[in-house]
Every structure is written in C-alpha cells, then in structure tokens.
Amino acid sequence: MTLHKLVPAALPWLFLATACSPPPVQSMDVAATDAVVVETGPMGEAGVCTRGAVVTPHNNMDTMCVGFTARPCEGASGDFCPRFVDNNPMRPKFVLTQIDIQQPPTLAPDRAIGRLLNTAIRNATFSWGIDIDFAAMTVRTGTMQQPIQRLLGSGYYNEALRFTVGGAPMPGTADRWNPVNLMITAMGDTVTTTVAPLITIPVYDEAMAGMLLTELPLRNARMLNLKLTAGRNCIGSAQPNFNSCGPTNNRWNTSEAMVPNGILEAVLTVADTRRIQVVSLSMPLCNLIAGTACESMGMPVSPDMFTNRPDTMIMVDGVMQPAWTLRANIAGVAMNIAN
Numbered sequence: 001m002t003l004h005k006l007v008p009a010a011l012p013w014l015f016l017a018t019a020c021s022p023p024p025v026q027s028m029d030v031a032a033t034d035a036v037v038v039e040t041g042p043m044g045e046a047g048v049c050t051r052g053a054v055v056t057p058h059n060n061m062d063t064m065c066v067g068f069t070a071r072p073c074e075g076a077s078g079d080f081c082p083r084f085v086d087n088n089p090m091r092p093k094f095v096l097t098q099i100d101i102q103q104p105p106t107l108a109p110d111r112a113i114g115r116l117l118n119t120a121i122r123n124a125t126f127s128w129g130i131d132i133d134f135a136a137m138t139v140r141t142g143t144m145q146q147p148i149q150r151l152l153g154s155g156y157y158n159e160a161l162r163f164t165v166g167g168a169p170m171p172g173t174a175d176r177w178n179p180v181n182l183m184i185t186a187m188g189d190t191v192t193t194t195v196a197p198l199i200t201i202p203v204y205d206e207a208m209a210g211m212l213l214t215e216l217p218l219r220n221a222r223m224l225n226l227k228l229t230a231g232r233n234c235i236g237s238a239q240p241n242f243n244s245c246g247p248t249n250n251r252w253n254t255s256e257a258m259v260p261n262g263i264l265e266a267v268l269t270v271a272d273t274r275r276i277q278v279v280s281l282s283m284p285l286c287n288l289i290a291g292t293a294c295e296s297m298g299m300p301v302s303p304d305m306f307t308n309r310p311d312t313m314i315m316v317d318g319v320m321q322p323a324w325t326l327r328a329n330i331a332g333v334a335m336n337i338a339n
Helices: 112-122 270-275 285-290
Strands: 014-017 037-040 046-049 051-054 067-069 093-103 128-133 138-143 180-187 190-193 196-205 211-224 226-229 241-243 263-269 312-316 319-334
Touching: 093 112, 112 196, 112 211, 112 285, 138 190, 138 196, 180 196, 211 270, 211 312, 211 319, 263 270, 263 312, 270 285, 270 319
Parallel strands: 014 067
Antiparallel strands: 014 051, 037 046, 067 241, 093 128, 093 319, 128 138, 138 180, 180 190, 190 211, 190 226, 196 211, 211 263, 263 319, 312 319
8 A cells, every 4th residue: 555645734743654543633743634534554454544634843953844654454565655656557757855975985884975965865965867658668767957946844855847958067068967868678667777977966065055966977877677656656665753854875775685676777987086176075986986096187087096996988989998886775755846
C-alpha cells in the first residue's frame, strides 16, 4: 500500500503517518487532511489510516523539511514512497533524492564530496531531474533551475521545477547545463537509458544563494536498472521513519539486499576535474578524486603519481584521456517538472 496525494493544511506541518486505528481527535497540533483510507492491517485488523499533521521542527528548528512514518497497514513490500506528488504512470517525473557513490572510493558517501552532494540534494541546491516518457520510450534528464523554494513543512517536495536551459556562467559554454534527451529500454517498471556523451550538473552553495559551489562533468553517462516503485512514484524506497532533513546517507534505500535500486554510471576525466573548483574546500575536484594534489608549483602532476590513479581511458575530441569510472547507487521521488 502506498501513500496518497495529500492536500496541505493551512498550518505549517510535517506528515506523520499512524498505524491503522480510529482517526485521532482534532486538536491545535493536528491538522485535518482528506487522505483518510479504510485499510486492513498486517494482522488482518480493519481500521482507518489517517495522516495527522503536526509541527515538528528539525535540523536546528528548520521546519522546511518533510517527514513521514511508514504505517503497518502499508504492508511489508518495502516500497515506502514519501511524496506529495502522484506521477502519471506513463510519464513519471522524478528528482534524485540520494546518490551514494561506490566508485571512485574517494567520492564515497562518507567522504567530503559524497557528503556535500547529499547535503546539497537535501537543500535542493543539487537538483537532478528525470522525465520519463513510456509512450515515446525516451527520457529527458538534467539539472533543475535555481533557486528552488523550500517551504515550511513540505521542503521542495511540492514545488514545480523546470530544467535549466542556457545561462551557465563562464568559463564554459552557456548551454553546458542543458538537459539531454535519451532513449530508454524498459522491463516492466525497471528502466535503463542509453549513453549521454556529456551531462554537466551544477551544485550551488546554500549559504550564498546562487553561488556555484562546483559542478560534475559526467561523460558517457547512463542510468541502469532504475526500479520504479509504488506506482512509479519513487526510484527505490525510503526508510520507514523518513525525514528529508535527516542524516544524508540513510534517508533513502539506494540498494536493498545488496542489489541497487538504480545505478548511475559515468566517467570523470582528469582534464575536466582539474579545471572544476570545489569552492567550499578551496581546491580542484581533481584533488579530491586523486587523493593528492593534481598540480605542483603550477605544473600538472602526472596521473601516474596520484594516490587514486585513473582506471580507464576515454576519447574526448579525438584525444585519449585518463579518467575515473564513476558508479553510484541512486534513489528518487515523484516531482512536478514543468518542461
């Protein structure tokens, strides 16, 4: 059983789902909703599952978060999908909600970049959209326009987003953040895309609105085995006690029983990462991946001298370049995407 689309009340709130039981008495702390569903619990008990709305501050009184708790009457399928939006099953749209990088190890979730990316996802300053069209067997994917408004009680989960088209700052071309259109293959609710020669996703600094923190130039990028769950409203599933402002590495299940719920594969070239700065860490992205300085006294250091050496080669503009393979497990949730 999955969550239903909810109608926000006038009070700022977070969703708190309850077990199958009679609806609670209305009070100053509980806002009424129209999402009342008669269901059967796991032990066969009948009841009414209601969603009460309570004001629950999180993250240093930050109420611009969304919280849900899985209910017993939702069953044990593991497809817990906390959302505000219900997708059209033939045209599901998502934003990534967690990215757990498995390779290279220097970008793992417990390392600087891994933490930075998932914190930015939580704050909607790293926003990657996926628009699947099952009729045409295509997908449009890329970064969402900034700024993305976060609202009390719903964060950005109920916002209308748009893909970025043009406007990327120098150095680099103005269209490098544009979305790409790819073909897909599908087996039931599992989707795999073809390869995009290049997808570049920016990451913004939440503390300084509109300031570019870094960007990820992903070459030969594709998504594999995206498991669309809960009526094609999630990629993967969420933890039973979900809070979008919770710890960055365990809000979503990017894999279950050692099997990924969705995979992102790409390569990061040494040349690309040398020129990409991570502003908050005052160093090139290359340094973080290589595990050592990529330049010495203004001169490039040979990749053979890196602690974490490149593991592949890729052809870029007719020249073979050293690169690192990137492989990440991902999760996502239904989202309003306007274009």
